[in-house]
Amino acid sequence: MSDGVGSLYMLNTCPFTWKVRALLDHLDLPHERVKINPLKIKKSVSFAGDWGKTPVWKMSDGEVVVDSTPIMKRIDEVYNNGNLWKMDDQVRRDKWMEWADTKMKDATIPILYGSIGSALSTTRSVAKHERFGFFTGRIYAWLGFPIMWGIIAKKRTKKTGMEPGELWHHLLNEWTEEIGEKSFFGGNTPHIVDLAVFGYMQSIEMHSKAFRLIENHSKGMLWFNRMRNSTVAQ
Template identity: 30%
Template structure:
């Protein structure tokens, strides 16, 4: 600002000099006085041809004043041009920085994420599917399911837990997904501000056990404008929320009865769990054999609790066929050309059965295969990143 004011003053001085009369006497102004002194001292040596001294002085003063005035104007103009040019560059730079900050947040690169999980947990798999699809970098801490020493710092003892920088802790798979998606869309909100929209609700269930639930867990907390951009067609938001809830309340309860359907399948499932999880040697042996037997019995109880058929595979086939029918033949995903949060939730739940007999049977005896392979590609290639 000071430089700009100085250049403006110089320009004004130069213009006033140009407006002065050419024949002003020496001593009436600083510029004329300086030019007069120079002319007086050098006139006889320089001009020895008999030209009248006063005429030479008058001409020199007039020409010198105009020349100096032009110089002032030229200098001021160049200074003003450079000032404007610099100001424009600074504004462009600030705009680029703001755009880069927005782009960084939209891509989630400003987040430092650490996921505490069991790899074979369907709720943890849901979170990984979301993070992978949107290309969000994250570290994984595999929790020992017996001792859970990795969670001793937390009063919340379930997985998944997602830690964000500045000590922000996100619990519950659906809350993690909803709050992160809200954050990526709402560029003007911090993660701490977003998570306040999903308050904890503690209650006691019918068994007398305290349980924790979360308000708004299937909602994205967006302004009307952002909401309209995210869900441009009528019914899209309601459909997404309905099927996300379906994945938590129904689909996930079909996993255990199917992967522990027989003693052989239970043993194969626990072999996979031990291989992929974090167990000590004794814990692994104990989990594989004792755990397999226990889960075989628990699966029978779950079948009764959820009113499943004797052949629980039929309930699994029907569930995924209902899902594919809801997508329809005209859409690649429930989200249209790109997966939405319901697609990611269903995919995450089903993915934990990969490598087991239940998964192979599902792919062979239902209509879910083509959608599943599209989802697999979308998450592996981080198609939501752009």
């Protein structure tokens, strides 16, 4: 392990990994990022037991934490005295953290893979950004998109009853209405909930075709850019 507070075992395109990255960057915590071959995740994180997914956080003292939200809370607790998770209105905090981890999570696959064009564009992007082998990445790019579009994304889109772009605009309306006239969910400074939502959006931003569907939401993008400017390291 390199010098730092811990190691993040990750996929570059994983939305849940981006949540943790947003927190680590915001706190400017030095850490190691261990990029995993998507076809060897279970083997790469076998030290985390039966989890078999990303992200996995391994602290410098050997403690292992799995699942993005618990990882964020633990990092904040150990290295920031829990200040980013603290909030007087705990009911509001818990409600919107759950909202991010259900509503935004469920909306991510449809916007990335909701049409043939976006699905092909996203799988090509994933093949480029992840640690595939040369031929494996190209096979994934061409064979992965029919599965993601034809089975997974279609099923989730049907469940919501909205087209992917429409759904994200609806969610960003809810989010910005909750923030109101304040700069962030946390008021004048970001809260962990801000960082979670920011992480989900960053995971879409790296896929330009999908991100174009939401970047015309003016209030949402104003908040997104405030978050980017508030983040210490990129």
